[in-house]
Amino acid sequence: QVQLKESGPGLVQPSQTLSLTCTVSGFSLTSNSVHWVRQPPGKGLEWVGAIWSGGSTDYNSALKSRLNISRDTSKSQAFLKMNSLQTEDTAIYFCTRLDHPYVMDAWGQGASVTVSS
Amino acid sequence: ETVMTQSPTSMSTSIGERVTLNCKASQSVGINVDWYQQTPGQSPKLLIYGASNRHTGVPDRFTGSGFGRDFTLTISNMEAEDLAVYYCLQYGSIPWTFGGGTKLELK
Numbered sequence: 001q002v003q004l005k006e007s008g009p010g011l012v013q014p015s016q017t018l019s020l021t022c023t024v025s026g027f028s029l030t031s032n033s034v035h036w037v038r039q040p041p042g043k044g045l046e047w048v049g050a051i052w053s054g055g056s057t058d059y060n061s062a063l064k065s066r067l068n069i070s071r072d073t074s075k076s077q078a079f080l081k082m083n084s085l086q087t088e089d090t091a092i093y094f095c096t097r098l099d100h101p102y103v104m105d106a107w108g109q110g111a112s113v114t115v116s117s
Numbered sequence: 118e119t120v121m122t123q124s125p126t127s128m129s130t131s132i133g134e135r136v137t138l139n140c141k142a143s144q145s146v147g148i149n150v151d152w153y154q155q156t157p158g159q160s161p162k163l164l165i166y167g168a169s170n171r172h173t174g175v176p177d178r179f180t181g182s183g184f185g186r187d188f189t190l191t192i193s194n195m196e197a198e199d200l201a202v203y204y205c206l207q208y209g210s211i212p213w214t215f216g217g218g219t220k221l222e223l224k
Contacts, residue, residue: 035213037161045153045161045204047213058211061118094160101167101210103151107160 001025004095004109005036012085020111022078022095029053029071033080033098034078036069038091039110046091050098051078085115119143119207121201123216124213129224130200136192138203138219146209152181153220156201165190165205197222 003099022034029051036048049059051069059067068081073095094111099105126203140150146212148168153161163172165181168188178193192199200223205216 032211044202044218045155045206045215047206047215060212064138084176096160103166103172104153104161104206105161105163105172107162110160 001108002017004106004108006093006095006096006108007114008093008111010112011114011116014086014115016083016085017083017111018085018089020080020093020095020113022080022087022108024076024078024095024097027097029076029078034071035096035104036080037094037096037104038087039094040088040091046082050094059065087115089113090115118212119146119210119214120184121205121207121214121216123203124140125203125219126194126217127220127222130195131224132195132197134195136195136199136221137160138188138190140185140188140205140216142188142207142209144210146207147154148184150181150183150188150209151206152179154201154204156206161204179207181187191213197223 003025005023033052035050049069059068068085071078094103094110095108098108122141138186145220152165155161157204171180182189202220203220204218
């Protein structure tokens with residue numbers, strides 16, 4: 001059974017760095033890519049970025065300078081790190097599996113992140 | 118960056134009604150569009166991929182169509198469980214981008 005679960009701090013101070021982990025089961029990170037999507041309170045979905053099965057990454061243009069996505073295939077974990085956090089980064093952060101042919105067919109339950117002092 | 122514009126932003130519907138949701142891309146994305154459904158407090162769920170292919174288990178009252186810049190999601194016979202927010206996603210070019218969503222409400 002394919003599962004994804006996000007974990008990380010619920011509260012981050014402004015200007016600090018956000019670190020999130022997506023732990024997956026039921027598939028391999030070398031076979032499927034993992035994407036990150038976020039949703040500010042009461043707003044729509046925003047594609048954040050992806051780590052592809054081969055290990056390369058792509059990022060949202062507006063977040064690229066602050067963002068790093070990586071993985072540890074031996075632990076079946078993908079990571080999101082975003083620095084210089086602002087209140088506008090307050091959101092639910094989802095990780096999702098991309099399956100063939102380009103379908104986000106499984107999602108985590110989301111990690112709520114609040115940026116506040 | 119490809120901007121996806123969804124219309125309308127919200128719609129009041131009735132059970133049994135036929136509903137059409139629109140998504141327009143700022144440049145051609147071929148058939149590289151998916152549709153997702155999100156109910157309150159839940160993660161999004163895939164409905165349609167490749168513009169017109171129904172995902173496994175999705176009822177056949179959901180139909181996707183379109184190519185290039187204009188895409189449509191049609192619900193042929195609205196049911197109460199379909200009250201949700203619907204998002205289109207383009208993956209024709211990096212960065213991938215979502216539309217702003219269409220919220221379906223009950224009249």
